[in-house]
Amino acid sequence: MQTDLNTFSLALALVLVTLGMTLVLIMAAWHSGSEKGLRHWALGNLALTMGLVLSISQGLLHYSVSQILAAGLMVLGLGVIWLGVRAFKGLSQPQAGPILAALLVMLVLGYFHYIQDSAAARLAATGICLGGLCLMSARELLVPAAAPLRRAYWFTGGIMLLSGIGLLLRAAAGFQGSLQEAGITGEVLQHATLLGVMVAQIGMAGGFILMTHYRTIMALQQLSEHDALTGTLNRRSMHDKAQGLLDATRQQGLPAALIMVDADHFKRINDEFGHQTGDAVLCHLVTRIRLHMRSNDLLGRFGGEEFVLLLPGVDASDAQEVAERIRLAVNSHTESISDQPVMLSISLGVAGTGLHGYDYTALVSAADGALYRAKALGRNRVEMCSAADSPMRDKMALRLLSQFRHNLDV
Ligand SMILES: Nc1nc2c(ncn2[C@@H]2O[C@H](COP(=O)(O)OP(=O)(O)OP(=O)(O)O)[C@@H](O)[C@H]2O)c(=O)[nH]1
Numbered sequence: 001m002q003t004d005l006n007t008f009s010l011a012l013a014l015v016l017v018t019l020g021m022t023l024v025l026i027m028a029a030w031h032s033g034s035e036k037g038l039r040h041w042a043l044g045n046l047a048l049t050m051g052l053v054l055s056i057s058q059g060l061l062h063y064s065v066s067q068i069l070a071a072g073l074m075v076l077g078l079g080v081i082w083l084g085v086r087a088f089k090g091l092s093q094p095q096a097g098p099i100l101a102a103l104l105v106m107l108v109l110g111y112f113h114y115i116q117d118s119a120a121a122r123l124a125a126t127g128i129c130l131g132g133l134c135l136m137s138a139r140e141l142l143v144p145a146a147a148p149l150r151r152a153y154w155f156t157g158g159i160m161l162l163s164g165i166g167l168l169l170r171a172a173a174g175f176q177g178s179l180q181e182a183g184i185t186g187e188v189l190q191h192a193t194l195l196g197v198m199v200a201q202i203g204m205a206g207g208f209i210l211m212t213h214y215r216t217i218m219a220l221q222q223l224s225e226h227d228a229l230t231g232t233l234n235r236r237s238m239h240d241k242a243q244g245l246l247d248a249t250r251q252q253g254l255p256a257a258l259i260m261v262d263a264d265h266f267k268r269i270n271d272e273f274g275h276q277t278g279d280a281v282l283c284h285l286v287t288r289i290r291l292h293m294r295s296n297d298l299l300g301r302f303g304g305e306e307f308v309l310l311l312p313g314v315d316a317s318d319a320q321e322v323a324e325r326i327r328l329a330v331n332s333h334t335e336s337i338s339d340q341p342v343m344l345s346i347s348l349g350v351a352g353t354g355l356h357g358y359d360y361t362a363l364v365s366a367a368d369g370a371l372y373r374a375k376a377l378g379r380n381r382v383e384m385c386s387a388a389d390s391p392m393r394d395k396m397a398l399r400l401l402s403q404f405r406h407n408l409d410v
Pocket residue numbers: 229262263264265266267268270274275276277278279282303304305375379402406
C-alpha cells in the first residue's frame with residue numbers, strides 16, 4: 001500500500017498543530033483563576049510537543065534523544081494530562097505517577113535498543129504506555145456528570161478512548177508482525193499514526209477547553225440563580241422556575257401550594273448575637289426546611305429573613321401539615337448556632353391553587369397575607385389563606401397590629 005503523503009510534512013504539521021493547541025491551553029490557563037486542570041493540560045501538551053519535535057528530528061539527533069527521550073516526554077505529557085483530568089474533577093493527583101511511567105518507558109526502550117534489539121518491542125512498549133494513559137484519562141471522563149458538563153466529558157473522554165484503543169492496536173499489530181502480513185508498511189503506519197494523533201490532539205485540547213467553558217457557565221448560572229448565603233433560589237429565579245412548575249402542575253391537573261416562611265424577631269437575634277450568627281441562623285433555618293422538602297419542591301429566598309416554598313402536587317391542607325412540621329422542627333429547642341444559644345421561631349402563611357389559582361405572584365400575595373396574620377396573632381404559628389381572606393385588603397391593618405404587638409414585646 002502506497003500513500004502520496006510525505007512523512008516529514010505530516011510530522012511537521014503535527015508538531016505545529018500540537019504547538020498551536022499548547023499555546024491555546026497556555027492562554028486559557030493564564031486566566032483560569034481557581035479553575036483546576038488547565039495548567040496541567042497546558043504543561044502536559046508542552047511536554048507532548050517537545051517529545052514530538054524530538055521524534056521528528058530522527059537522524060539529526062542521537063537515538064537516545066530522538067527516540068528514547070522523545071517517548072519519555074510524550075508519556076510524561078499524557079501522564080500530566082491525566083493528572084489534569086483528576087485535578088479538574090477534584091480528585092487526588094499522584095504527582096510521581098507520570099514521572100515513573102516516563103522513566104519506565106525510557107528504560108524499556110533503552111533495553112530493547114542497546115541490549116536486545118527489537119523494533120517491535122519498542123513499538124509495543126511506547127504504544128502500551130501512551131495508549132494506557134489515554135485510557136486512564138478516558139476512564140475518568142466517561143462517567144455520569146451534570147449536564148451540560150457531561151457533553152464535554154464524553155466528547156473528550158471519547159477522543160481519549162479512541163486514541164487509547166488506536167495506540168494499543170498499533171502496539172499489538174506491530175508486535176505480532178500482522179502489519180507486514182496485511183501489506184501495511186512502516187511508512188503507512190506512521191502516516192496513519194501522525195494523522196490520527198493530529199485529529200486527537202485538536203479534539204483533546206478542544207475538549208478540555210469545552211470542559212472548562214461548561215463548568216464556568218454552570219458556576220455563573222449557579223451564582224445568578226441562587227442566593228449566595230443560603231444556596232436557595234434567589235427571588236428572580238424562584239419566580240421564573242416556580243411559574244414554570246405551576247404551569248406544568250396545572251397541565252397535569254394537579255394542585256399546588258405555596259408556603260411563606262419568616263423568622264420571628266430576627267432583628268433581635270442580629271442585635272443580640274451579631275450579624276454573623278444571624279447569617280448562620282438563616283442557613284440553619286434553610287437546612288431545617290429542606291428536611292421537609294421533596295426533590296421536586298422549590299425553595300427560594302424572598303427577602304432578608306423570608307423564604308418561599310412551593311409544593312407541586314400538594315393541596316393547601318396537606319401543605320398546612322408540612323408547614324406545621326417545619327415550624328415544630330425549627331422551634332423545638334434552643335439551638336447552638338455558631339456557639340450561641342439561639343431560640344428561633346418562625347411564622348408561616350399557606351396558600352393553595354384551589355383558591356388562588358396558578359399565578360405565582362397571586363399565590364405569593366395570598367400566602368404573604370396569611371403570614372402577616374400569623375405575625376399579628378402572636379408569631380410562631382401557621383396561618384392558612386382562606387377564600388374569605390382577601391390577603392392584600394387587610395394587610396395594612398395587620399401590619400399595624402403586628403407592629404403594635406412587636407413594640408409591646410420589646
Ligand atoms: N444576619 C442577617 N440579617 C439579615 C439579612 N437580611 C436581612 N436581615 C435582617 O433581618 C432583620 C429583619 O427585621 P424585621 O423586618 O424587623 O423582622 P423581625 O425582627 O424578624 O420581626 P418580625 O418579622 O416582625 O418577627 C433586619 O434587622 C435585617 O437587617 C441577612 O442576610 N443576614
